[in-house]
Amino acid sequence: MTTMRAIGLMSGTSMDGIDIAALETDGETVTTRGPTRFAPYEAAFRRRLEAALETAKSIVDRRDRPGDLADLEREITRRHVQAVRDFLAAVGEEWRSPSVVGFHGQTVLHRPGLGVTVQLGDGALLADELAVPVVHDMRANDMLRGGQGAPLVPAYHAALARSLPDAFVAQLPMVFVNIGGISNITYVPRDGDPIAFDTGPGNTLIDQWVSREAGVPFDAGGAIASEGSVVRSVVARYLDNAFFAKEGPKSLDRNDFNLDPAEGLELADGSRTLAAVSAEAILKSVEHLPEMPKLWIVCGGGRKNARIVDDLRAGAERMRASVAVAEDAGLDGDATEAEAWAFLAARSLRGLPLTFPTTTGCKEPATGGVLNKPKGAR
Incomplete structure (x- = not known):
């Protein structure tokens, strides 16, 4: 063609x-x-x-x-x-x-x-x-x-996965993680259509938090979070949201989560805790996948937040999987x-189809x- x-x-x-x-x-x-x-x-x-x-x-x-x-x-x-x-x-x-x-x-x-x-x-x-x-x-x-109506990137993730160097293709099934304002994943199996859904807040809560509390648009590199500690009770409140128990396909609006559970936290603790929420929501997605992925490839602006990536790596290791940021695989994580x-x-x-029943819940490939x-x- x-x-x-x-x-x-x-x-x-x-x-x-x-x-x-x-x-x-x-x-x-x-x-x-x-x-x-x-x-x-x-x-x-x-x-x-x-x-x-x-x-x-x-x-x-x-x-x-x-x-x-x-x-x-x-x-x-x-x-x-x-x-x-x-x-x-x-x-x-x-x-x-x-x-x-x-x-x-x-x-x-x-x-x-x-x-x-x-x-x-x-x-x-x-x-x-x-x-x-x-x-x-x-x-x-x-x-x-x-x-x-979301996510739409999975068709590209599936093609991209099979264009990677052989060392990465050998690690199918793999998951592409896109951490933007909202995070979403694409599970790419060895065969068949991809599976995808939004996983929860990515950067949006962190951005809102540091903008309100510190007057900066985002936590560059996770520097603010690096000075704080995770408040587990707040993480638990976020992850108790009914959204996480729902099977995919599922998608979120930017306003579906807010800062209420984090109210009263100190600046750095709030930033660190919200980074943990982002990572743990992504890791929680394995509950809705047919097989444990061997590799997580992280794209989007959130891959630059060291605390989110560290939390993802620690969680993946417990699942006997590895985490690579996009550039490790020769990709441009900002441009995906x-x-x-x-x-x-x-x-x-x-x-050709842009979406599939396994990515958005449409009745047939559309x-x-x-x-x-x-x-x-x-």
Whole structure:
């Protein structure tokens, strides 16, 4: 099958900026992982996005844009336009004419129980401005078919796992862990479809905690947590949430967990305890897997928090498994989700499934995405 060069764009639940990645793929295999870039949001714009989460709570019809959400959607899109233009200006000639762009947008509401998911981003505007076909709105079709609409990265994780060096492929079954605002895992078996679900809060509670208590956007490297101790009673309160007992597929909204159980903790103890919550929620996911994984590969911003990774390693060792951060396997842990959106755009163009009953709970494997062609294009 002919390969194409695709660009993926991801602005995740951490709301810190836009990840951009290029990929050569036919939508089934990963031929070449190309250049990547990050376009950060300034603090004032992050605050606008955080405010949008509150505004979006009133949405019933996913097409609604109450308050200033319509203006914010245009602003988000234009920021993506500029981010891609800057990216294309910086990369080599071979990557400057992509066949398609996969556009995630910014999730402001995800309520799978109500069949509602909202990602702000105008795919048609992005296509017109870039003069490149754009695939966006990749979650909706899955939800129409009974799925959770998340996570969508597992199709890419499964392809990526089989593109790794032989020493890693030999460790199937393996689990890819993505620690963003919300953490999710993909279990890649030796044969068959991947299994995936959200595992719990990743960075979001830690970010909220240190922002409120210390006025910083995140705990860089887990430095604040390194000064504190785990308060086990608080960890237990978080893990007692009914979400963890539910079988997958299952997914979370950024607002499904809050800081209430951590109230009253000192800054460092709170950060350290919330790091433990993130790690232990991920490890708890083995209760819902068919076989104990041999290897956990950690991607996303949370892999940079040394306390989360240390806790994951300690827990994996008790299960006779090992933990590798993405770079140990030759991957770019910051770009995996953006790469996934490039991969999913290619799959969408070919009508291949983006989701599976084992990843989102859809009734049957489902393709998805809306193709936006630039004005004047056939």
